[in-house]
Amino acid sequence: MQRWWRTYKEERIEPRLYLLRELRGVAGPLAIWLALLNVLVGVLPSGFMIASSIVVGSTPAAVVGGLGSPAWGSLVAAFVASAGLLFVQQLLAPLSVSLGRILKHQVDGEFHDQILAASLRGAGIAGLEDDKAAGDLWLAAEQLERGRTPGDAAAGTVALVVKYVQLAAYTVLLGVAVSWWAAAVVCLVTMTFRVGHRAVVRIYTRLRPVMGPLRRESMYFRELGIGPSAAKETRVFGLTGWLADRYRASALAALRPVWRERRKANGAAFAWRTVFGVVMAALVLTWMLRAAAAGQFSLTHLVLGVQATLGVLSLGEFYHESDNGTQFGMQSVSALHRFQEAAAALDAPEAQSAETAEPAGLLRGGIRFDNVSFAYPGSERLVLDGLDLTIHAGQCTALVGLNGSGKTTLVKLLSRLYEPTSGAILADGRAIASLDVDAWRRKIAVIFQDFNRYELSVADNIAFGAVEQPADPGRVAAAAHTAGIGKAIAKLPHGIGTLLSRQYVEGAELSGGQWQRIAIARALYAVDHGAQLLVLDEPTSALDVRAEAAFYEEFIADARGRTTLLISHRFSSIRHADRIVVLEHGRVVEDGTHKSLLDQGGRYAGLYHLQARRFQAGEDIDDHATEGIQR
Numbered sequence: 001m002q003r004w005w006r007t008y009k010e011e012r013i014e015p016r017l018y019l020l021r022e023l024r025g026v027a028g029p030l031a032i033w034l035a036l037l038n039v040l041v042g043v044l045p046s047g048f049m050i051a052s053s054i055v056v057g058s059t060p061a062a063v064v065g066g067l068g069s070p071a072w073g074s075l076v077a078a079f080v081a082s083a084g085l086l087f088v089q090q091l092l093a094p095l096s097v098s099l100g101r102i103l104k105h106q107v108d109g110e111f112h113d114q115i116l117a118a119s120l121r122g123a124g125i126a127g128l129e130d131d132k133a134a135g136d137l138w139l140a141a142e143q144l145e146r147g148r149t150p151g152d153a154a155a156g157t158v159a160l161v162v163k164y165v166q167l168a169a170y171t172v173l174l175g176v177a178v179s180w181w182a183a184a185v186v187c188l189v190t191m192t193f194r195v196g197h198r199a200v201v202r203i204y205t206r207l208r209p210v211m212g213p214l215r216r217e218s219m220y221f222r223e224l225g226i227g228p229s230a231a232k233e234t235r236v237f238g239l240t241g242w243l244a245d246r247y248r249a250s251a252l253a254a255l256r257p258v259w260r261e262r263r264k265a266n267g268a269a270f271a272w273r274t275v276f277g278v279v280m281a282a283l284v285l286t287w288m289l290r291a292a293a294a295g296q297f298s299l300t301h302l303v304l305g306v307q308a309t310l311g312v313l314s315l316g317e318f319y320h321e322s323d324n325g326t327q328f329g330m331q332s333v334s335a336l337h338r339f340q341e342a343a344a345a346l347d348a349p350e351a352q353s354a355e356t357a358e359p360a361g362l363l364r365g366g367i368r369f370d371n372v373s374f375a376y377p378g379s380e381r382l383v384l385d386g387l388d389l390t391i392h393a394g395q396c397t398a399l400v401g402l403n404g405s406g407k408t409t410l411v412k413l414l415s416r417l418y419e420p421t422s423g424a425i426l427a428d429g430r431a432i433a434s435l436d437v438d439a440w441r442r443k444i445a446v447i448f449q450d451f452n453r454y455e456l457s458v459a460d461n462i463a464f465g466a467v468e469q470p471a472d473p474g475r476v477a478a479a480a481h482t483a484g485i486g487k488a489i490a491k492l493p494h495g496i497g498t499l500l501s502r503q504y505v506e507g508a509e510l511s512g513g514q515w516q517r518i519a520i521a522r523a524l525y526a527v528d529h530g531a532q533l534l535v536l537d538e539p540t541s542a543l544d545v546r547a548e549a550a551f552y553e554e555f556i557a558d559a560r561g562r563t564t565l566l567i568s569h570r571f572s573s574i575r576h577a578d579r580i581v582v583l584e585h586g587r588v589v590e591d592g593t594h595k596s597l598l599d600q601g602g603r604y605a606g607l608y609h610l611q612a613r614r615f616q617a618g619e620d621i622d623d624h625a626t627e628g629i630q631r
């Protein structure tokens with residue numbers, strides 16, 4: 001009983017209460033006016049039924065009385081009334097539908113904002129990187145784009161008013177005109193059908209946990225198949241057939257449980273409901289006809305009774321305008337709530353405003369990782385394990401290590417996208433966790449390996465480095481020049497104003513290496529606007545060897561006196577850094593200058609010589625080739 005109540009509450013009560021709250025906030029007046037209009041639209045058919053029954057019932061007397069007789073007058077009056085009611089009904093029903101659409105769009109518009117706000121909320125990214133939470137966010141957005149929406153739920157709920165007012169009005173008519181027991185029986189039949197239909201619709205909701213991941217997978221395959229990003233590789237590797245098969249297989253796997261459950265629900269239960277409905281309806285109608293034949297009520301009452309009975313029974317159907325909307329429309333809301341809860345639980349609490357301080361004047365001394373350990377939420381494996389490291393101010397520190405040794409994770413902690421599981425990161429001796437997170441981030445300029453390529457102008461792409469300040473074209477051009485992309489930009493149709501996407505007229509597409517230089521320019525622009533620590537994670541992975549060597553030579557010379565953290569797998573490139581730190585299993589295992597580390601003859605020396613030998617032998621430098629050696 002307790003479980004049943006919990007499910008009932010979660011599935012039916014809570015979403016509806018939430019919806020009511022939403023409606024009040026977003027489209028309260030419209031929803032109220034529409035509900036009132038729908039009451040009228042729901043009542044009008046009953047009025048028509050009464051008037052048309054009077055037309056039929058008064059016809060014999062009018063025929064006998066002839067033109068101009070009082071009976072004829074009653075007939076004409078009833079006819080005019082029924083025609084008028086029909087006309088008003090035909091006028092108001094489309095109006096109700098149109099207002100329902102407006103209501104839907106208002107509610108959906110608000111929910112679009114909520115989804116964006118939820119994904120952009122907070123300082124951390126744990127929720128967005130967690131599979132389950134990200135899955136819920138995806139589901140919320142996907143439902144909104146392609147499925148039933150909260151707007152459908154809102155419009156569907158208000159549309160239900162029409163149906164249930166009709167049902168109540170027909171039932172009352174039947175009760176008053178013929179018999180209350182007949183009204184009760186017919187209403188029971190209708191509600192039995194309604195409950196059955198809703199149960200079938202609810203199957204989809206119940207199967208959502210099974211279907212969700214499979215649908216996400218099939219969507220992924222579909223996107224791979226129809227999007228341009230994977231087109232090259234899928235064709236070159238001959239993956240097109242495989243892709244089509246996988247799409248089909250995962251789509252079928254998602255649908256099979258639904259078909260199975262639907263067959264069950266639509267099988268015996270449906271047959272029993274139908275038998276029950278037909279028998280009851282037949283009993284009521286037969287009784288009515290016999291009673292009328294026995295003179296228990298007039299022709300008008302009989303016509304009204306038959307019409308009302310058929311009217312009630314016709315409502316025992318699936319309501320297209322409401323049922324899917326009200327059943328599935330709130331799924332994206334529930335998914336968003338789950339995401340919000342999970343993200344709040346996963347993200348380490350941000351520094352509270354009471355404790356936060358402006359990091360003015362920081363980074364004279366440097367940054368210290370003090371016994372920092374970190375495991376990603378949901379995992380027990382320590383990616384950083386008691387890390388002690390000082391990044392000295394004014395120095396270029398290079399961080400090297402094998403794949404997965406925790407270099408990018410270290411940068412994520414430094415950027416406060418995650419908080420350490422234990423230990424602290426100190427800037428000039430102050431815990432960065434106690435600093436205002438946005439102000440701290442303005443102190444650092446970070447370019448991640450998977451930096452963003454904004455489909456906006458070159459100027460925007462670079463000026464995003466200091467978005468809080470007005471964009472300065474001169475400084476944008478200077479950053480582009482320092483990053484080695486100035487000449488290429490000058491050749492673009494609109495220089496720094498060129499949109500970086502082929503999707504736009506006169507837009508341009510850059511090569512991977514050019515994009516990388518744009519990202520570097522963004523970081524340099526941030527430095528030019530006050531960022532005091534520059535962090536570049538694999539900044540030259542897309543550059544050719546000569547461009548890479550030139551970049552590092554110029555960059556490291558230029559960076560003298562600037563606090564810089566460089567992450568790279570190319571040992572030859574970072575040899576000029578002031579200091580090189582080797583990370584392994586989340587700890588510093590070597591620390592020194594290029595020369596001292598070579599003299600030491602340890603990990604760094606081994607990897608450096610290996611790369612150098614390969615390079616001299618003319619082989620491509622393969623970062624991953626070094627991987628096996630240490631394992």
Ligand SMILES: Nc1ncnc2c1ncn2[C@@H]1O[C@H](COP(=O)(O)OP(=O)(O)OP(=O)(O)O)[C@@H](O)[C@H]1O
Nearest residue numbers: 129376379383401402403404405406407408409410
């Ligand atoms: N969001 C995440 N959730 C869980 N584990 C993660 C996440 N991101 C990274 N990891 C794991 O943390 C470990 C360290 O990853 P990280 O990206 O920091 O390594 P890295 O040294 O930068 O590697 P590479 O040289 O390949 O860039 C890896 O084992 C990786 O699988």
